[in-house]
Amino acid sequence: MRCARVFHIIEGMNPSISVLMPVYRNKDSLRRAVLSLLNQDYEGKIDVVLMFDDAKDGTIDVALALEKEYPDNVTLVRKDTPFGLGGARKEGIPYLKGDLIYSLDADDEMLPGAMKKMVDALLSNDADMVNACFDEVVGPKHKTYFYNKKAIYDKYQALDALFMDASFRSFLWSKLYRRELLSARPLSILEGKGVMFEDLSLVASLLLGAKKVVSIKDSVINYYQDVVTSSSASPRKDRTLRHLAAFAITRLTLERSGDPKALKMFLHHRFRTYLSIAFDLGKDKKSGADKAYVKEMKSAFRGLFKKGTLDVSKAPYQALLENAFIA
Numbered sequence: 001m002r003c004a005r006v007f008h009i010i011e012g013m014n015p016s017i018s019v020l021m022p023v024y025r026n027k028d029s030l031r032r033a034v035l036s037l038l039n040q041d042y043e044g045k046i047d048v049v050l051m052f053d054d055a056k057d058g059t060i061d062v063a064l065a066l067e068k069e070y071p072d073n074v075t076l077v078r079k080d081t082p083f084g085l086g087g088a089r090k091e092g093i094p095y096l097k098g099d100l101i102y103s104l105d106a107d108d109e110m111l112p113g114a115m116k117k118m119v120d121a122l123l124s125n126d127a128d129m130v131n132a133c134f135d136e137v138v139g140p141k142h143k144t145y146f147y148n149k150k151a152i153y154d155k156y157q158a159l160d161a162l163f164m165d166a167s168f169r170s171f172l173w174s175k176l177y178r179r180e181l182l183s184a185r186p187l188s189i190l191e192g193k194g195v196m197f198e199d200l201s202l203v204a205s206l207l208l209g210a211k212k213v214v215s216i217k218d219s220v221i222n223y224y225q226d227v228v229t230s231s232s233a234s235p236r237k238d239r240t241l242r243h244l245a246a247f248a249i250t251r252l253t254l255e256r257s258g259d260p261k262a263l264k265m266f267l268h269h270r271f272r273t274y275l276s277i278a279f280d281l282g283k284d285k286k287s288g289a290d291k292a293y294v295k296e297m298k299s300a301f302r303g304l305f306k307k308g309t310l311d312v313s314k315a316p317y318q319a320l321l322e323n324a325f326i327a
Helices: 002-011 030-038 059-069 084-091 114-124 155-164 179-183 199-208 239-256 260-267 270-286 291-304
Strands: 017-023 046-052 074-077 100-103 129-138 141-144 151-153 175-178 213-224
Touching: 017 030, 017 084, 030 046, 030 059, 046 059, 059 074, 100 114, 100 179, 114 129, 114 175, 114 213, 151 155, 155 199, 155 213, 155 260, 155 270, 175 179, 175 199, 199 239, 239 260, 239 270, 239 291, 270 291
Parallel strands: 017 046, 017 100, 046 074, 129 213
Antiparallel strands: 100 175, 129 141, 129 175, 151 213
């Protein structure tokens, strides 16, 4: 069946692509983001699903105008209560009908020719996912992320690269993948207000269902790091706590998978995870976090790598996991 599916996509010219885009307070950047997708030189259909959280800042007017202008390509999804970033990822899944799936934040933009490069890399390698590089933009400064790599991985090598967090970051907007991966189980998404790092467990989940992953050195988006809607750029005193929650749900997902080799990939990178947590703690302390918080976070980090099944019942991030989605 796998060979027949790939043959069908290649001979059928260009697979269709569904793009999930969480939207919140993006009045000034939403049109740029959507048009950067619709203006690609890719010949297959690209449809964009806007998962809209109403910020009452005029973003809705831009979203409605885009849906009206491009009725065959733009779908606006709203509900009475906010999705939140993780919720948008989860509740947007039923709207993703394309052969391939991509995600783009509404404050970034896809670079010209990028979609075709990713599709070509995925199909020519008969891969399930393609990982790409990106350009970092801060004010007038513009540079390509320094660690890019051309490689082909099996799922364990890809998980290993993900947890190394260098050339294979967890960012969903640097990934294009087959829709079938969304059917893989377990699938986990970190939800809740003010969620951060929610893409880590989702990317790990997708990789559990992959057989081959290709990484390319090409940049595919302009990643705007200084926008007001970026959760990572906003000053806060609980960044470490939220990152620990993301690592915890990722470990729980790997445990639930019943794949000890996949879990081993996570546990193997204790030191790399420590470096991430140390970086987070530095940011939290600059924002005013006290010594008691720092001590608690360090203890929680050690607990994250204890032998046996992870027990989160007394962890300081336990409440953040109550809204997590694991299927």
